[in-house]
Amino acid sequence: MLDWLHSLVERFFGAKSVSLGLYGAPNAGKTTLANKISMDFVGEPLGKVSEVPHETRVVQKKEKVSMKVNGRKLNMNLLDMPGIATKVDYRDFLKYGIDKEKARVRAKEATKGIIEAIKWLENVDAALVVMDSTEDPYTQVNITILGNLEARNIPVILVANKIDLPGSNVKRIKEAFPQYPLVRISAKNGHNIDELYKTIFERVG
């Protein structure tokens, strides 16, 4: 009955449109997830994925993504944010075979990307905070992101990513941030992605 009512409202007033930001630390899997969402609903990827931290250094946007789940539609602008960090050292990139000058440029771009992602915190309508479930989730970066989103009453969904990897510990994330809805996924192989879409509709649809 509710779904039928939603469809009726959408037919007359058009589907709701939201800006959905993907936040998290570098290498949490934000771009892999953004690509999965974009592939599922637009048919093309959004950004390049790399094992080198700070691959995404500018906000990547995919506009007019029309998410359809169980007969309902949600129009969104998908925003893949650069990973937020409190430090950037060009020397960390050298071990990936990047030469010194390119590493320095990458570091400079990464700092600008972090500032851009932080500025966007007040402009998104909803956020997926992506965490690498093999890592300790109780970091200052995650605390700062969540604190700022909550202070602005922006709906948040925690995404425990990389559950396909050994050492994944979703319980640790749930214990660190029990007040938020949490979905465990593997953005890489799409495991449990439908549950995430369903939760997005519940929280922001």
Add this chain to the structure above:
Amino acid sequence: MPDIRIEFVSAMALKDLESSKRIDYLLKVIRKGSLIVLEEKLTPDEERALIEETMNFVNDKFTGIEISSLGPVETNQWKEKVIKFLGGKTSGLTVIGPAKIIKEIKNDRSKINLLAGFGGDKP
């Protein structure tokens, strides 16, 4: 091995400063190479401003900060501002320092464990 200076700052010491001035003060001390233990938790807005300002200063020598805090996440920014305006302090603790000398920082919500030093690899 060079010494590491730690500055313990009471909440009262910064209470009269606006948020931007508080951030300026913290960054000035950290960029000189000292650690700060602040007797309160920063607001989400201050944490955000601190990271943003830090990024403006990152270069080959100053690679950023490590920060960790204890205390409840107070998302009612007005409540925080009123408490500070009235001369009170919010609960909590914040430890901040240059990323170059903090080798490890762990927070289990009731205590912060920090390892600092010069040179060598992280454990």
